Amino acid sequence: MPEPLIEVRGLKTWFPVRSGVISRVTGHVRAVDGVDLTISQGETLGLVGESGCGKSTLGRSILRLVEPTAGEVYFRGKNILRLRRGGMRRIRREMAIIFQDPFASLDPRQTVGDILGEALDIHRLTSTRRRRAQRIAELLGLVGLSSDLAGRYPHEFSGGQRQRIGIARALAVEPLFIVCDEPISALDVSIQAQIINLLEHLQEQLHLTYLFIAHDLSVVKHISDRVAVMYVGKVVEVSPAGDLYRRPRHPYTGSLLSAIPIPDPRLERSRERIILKGDVASALDPPSGCRFRTRCFKAQPRCAESEPPLDTVNQGDHQAACYYPLA
Amino acid sequence: MAFSHLLELENVHTELSLAEGTLRAVDGVSLTIDAGETLGIVGESGSGKSMTALSIMRLLPRSGRIVEGSIRFKDRVLSDLSEDEMEAIRGTEMAMIFQDPMTSLNPVYRTGWQVGEPLRIHRHVRSGEAIATATDLFQQVGIPDARSRVRHFPHMLSGGMRQRAMIAMGLSMSPSLLIADEPTTALDVTIQAQILDLLRRLNREYGTATILITHNLGVVAGMCDRVIVMYAGRIVEQGRTEDVFSHPEHPYTWSLLRSIPRLDAEPHEPLTPIEGSPPDMVHLPAGCKFQPRCPFAVARCSREEPSLLQVRDQLARCWVTQAGTELNA
Incomplete structure (x- = not known):
């Protein structure tokens, strides 16, 4: 098995909730609440779950864009949560993030050249102006944009092109690892495949490792080698992509998969669906035991008493956290 | 003339006047839908699918105008109707549900009051009775604890519940045509499945003709008898x-x-x-x-x-x- 590039152990990121005139902390949103994960060099780990499940916070916690409350994040064997500013800055060059909204994540007053140049300047990656301009042209080329566009402003680009710029900016520091946070959800359907193909192509060309966060399970299945499913701050199932979709074991994964419409009328009409009751549990006050039990069609009294651990279920490295997994 | 279809659009052209120029948002659209049918309209943003729906409802933005073509609903040509007559049709015989239930519910009124509004306005039902009907509707669309939920303000409901409340409002007058514009786009997949299941049931039980506007081909595959691609x-x-x-x-x-x-x-x-x-x-x-x-x-x-x-x-x-x-x- 390839070396893990990233290893996450017992990671928790809680956000305090304050109320009243003296802003007393009255509780915590447990956005990430005890997550263990490994990501191998060169692989794509898909991370899926519904809004508010903590998947974006987990991605940002791994990069220390938000400060985790507890736990460890090892990057190439080094616990980066222990690093001070200087050490962290060196590590930052090896990690990057691509955001969902290419409209909001690019400064409208900067030209594309400035946006890309800024990333180069911060890390002092180019020594001369000429080398800097060359590198900007190179980055634009990597994402399929003409280098003539360096003088243009973000609003002059379409959504798909803007996301390409966002990707170029992420690549500027020559990272090993990129968190892709819903990189295609804001794009028109007809250009989503362009961006997916670009990300796959770049991964091959530059030997990148991805954490690919999305709520669309079809996209995640397409791009991932392994997939982790999150529910209210916890990973409830993790498995090689093919196996997870062929044989989901956690009832939540099963219901998520059955809820994804497939563009085939005959298949779609004959499918059996698991329609869940109710809404996602609150991360402010999660249910005791298994957090999914309040919506689960297989729940038993035991599920409320203690929390099921993430255990190997199928052969190989397929794990699920459930006392009564699906057949 | 006897009408043959519930709704019939013939060569409808809708223009939008924007700062950049005038554009034909809808360019020569003809379509029909019959009772009990579910028609899907698929397209990307800007394809004209929502503008087609707003043209039917006569709810175009101020910059929009139908410049050509006719829209016939039952035995009436909608462009011939006065705004009052159109107002009487909207909400009673045809209803529309929108993508974002947070912006389409009024934040300062309790949900039950809003859902009962069509009944108070169109049927002159007393408010107590309208709230009782709203409670019934909430139960029908699967909002748990309906009795207390009608007293809640929109922000107190989850996204899925707000969308259900919107659907309940759309259904309050048992319209013969329901236009759903990206009704599940803002929702999570498990909630999307619940809402689609609800729309399917309503279509089956009440024979409500439904126009479902979406960019999701999977949703069309599972829901629609016929499809239009724009x-x-x-x-x-x-x-x-x-x-x-x-x-x-x-x-x-x-x-x-x-x-x-x-x-x-x-x-x-x-x-x-x-x-x-x-x-x-x-x-x-x-x-x-x-x-x-x-x-x-x-x-x-x-x-x-x-x-x-x-x-x-x-x-x-x-x-x-x-x-x-x-x-x-």
């Missing part, structure tokens, strides 16, 4: 859902189906993207509007725009398939 304000393909999905006759539909990752495909199965970007509606290309992005385009496509004509089992606006070429080959 591009640049035009219908480019129209037919029974099964025909359109099994042998698309417009290259846009064909490409779209090949470009989306599917849950029933293996991981890493290659996707064929659609090149280029969606069209600039103010500066549309000559000829076929999809031609600059089309892998099948021939010389004629950039000169003349094709009409929507019968190709095998459906209608398609494409010179290539109209000449007998098969796209699946």
Whole structure:
């Protein structure tokens, strides 16, 4: 098995909730609440779950864009949560993030050249102006944009092109690892495949490792080698992509998969669906035991008493956290 | 004249006047829908699918105007009606639910009050009775604890519950036509499944004709009897859902189906993207509007725009398939 590039152990990121005139902390949103994960060099780990499940916070916690409350994040064997500013800055060059909204994540007053140049300047990656301009042209080329566009402003680009710029900016520091946070959800359907193909192509060309966060399970299945499913701050199932979709074991994964419409009328009409009751549990006050039990069609009294651990279920490295997994 | 369809649009053109210029948001759309039917309208942002719906409801933004064509609902031509007459139809005989239930519910009124509003206004039902009906409707659309939820303000409900409340409001007068514009786009998949299940049930139980506007081909596959595919304000393909999905006759539909990752495909199965970007509606290309992005385009496509004509089992606006070429080959 390839070396893990990233290893996450017992990671928790809680956000305090304050109320009243003296802003007393009255509780915590447990956005990430005890997550263990490994990501191998060169692989794509898909991370899926519904809004508010903590998947974006987990991605940002791994990069220390938000400060985790507890736990460890090892990057190439080094616990980066222990690093001070200087050490962290060196590590930052090896990690990057691509955001969902290419409209909001690019400064409208900067030209594309400035946006890309800024990333180069911060890390002092180019020594001369000429080398800097060359590198900007190179980055634009990597994402399929003409280098003539360096003088243009973000609003002059379409959504798909803007996301390409966002990707170029992420690549500027020559990272090993990129968190892709819903990189295609804001794009028109007809250009989503362009961006997916670009990300796959770049991964091959530059030997990148991805954490690919999305709520669309079809996209995640397409791009991932392994997939982790999150529910209210916890990973409830993790498995090689093919196996997870062929044989989901956690009832939540099963219901998520059955809820994804497939563009085939005959298949779609004959499918059996698991329609869940109710809404996602609150991360402010999660249910005791298994957090999914309040919506689960297989729940038993035991599920409320203690929390099921993430255990190997199928052969190989397929794990699920459930006392009564699906057949 | 006796009417044959519940709703019939004939050659509808809708213009929007924007700072950049005037654009034809809807360009010559003709369609029909009958009682009990579910019709899907698929397209990307800017394709004209929502503008078609707003034209039907006569809820166009101030910059919008229907410049040509007719819309007939039951035995009435909607453009002939006064605003009062139209107001009486909206909410009673036809209703619309929108994508974002947070912005379409009024934050300062309790949900039950809002859901009962059509009843108070149109049927002059007393408020107590309207709230009781709203409670019933909440139960029907699957809002748990309906009795207390009608007293809540919109922000106190979750996204899924607000969308249900919107649907409940849409249904309060048992309309014969329901237009749902991206009703599940803002929702999580498990909640989407609940809402689609609800719409399916309503269609079955009450025979409500439904126009479902979406960009999600999977949703269309599971919900719609017939489908219309729009591009640049035009219908480019129209037919029974099964025909359109099994042998698309417009290259846009064909490409779209090949470009989306599917849950029933293996991981890493290659996707064929659609090149280029969606069209600039103010500066549309000559000829076929999809031609600059089309892998099948021939010389004629950039000169003349094709009409929507019968190709095998459906209608398609494409010179290539109209000449007998098969796209699946």
